[in-house]
Amino acid sequence: MGEQKIKCTVESCKYNENQNKNCLLKQIVVTPMENCDTKKADESMCSSYENEEK
Numbered sequence: 248m249g250e251q252k253i254k255c256t257v258e259s260c261k262y263n264e265n266q267n268k269n270c271l272l273k274q275i276v277v278t279p280m281e282n283c284d285t286k287k288a289d290e291s292m293c294s295s296y297e298n299e300e301k
Contacts, residue, residue: 261299 253270255263262271278294 255293257293257296259299260293261297262295263299 253272253275254268255270256268257263258265260270263269264271272295274295276294277291279291280289283290
């Protein structure tokens, strides 16, 4: 299996390399949203998110 890349457009995350939209973490944790059963992307979120301190 090739090396997986994580792309991210959340500019406020400290792990987002904004210029290239790359996540700098080697892995992320994806967590389900509570009480959400839409069968769409909004059912999950990146639990590895941390706000970039400016």
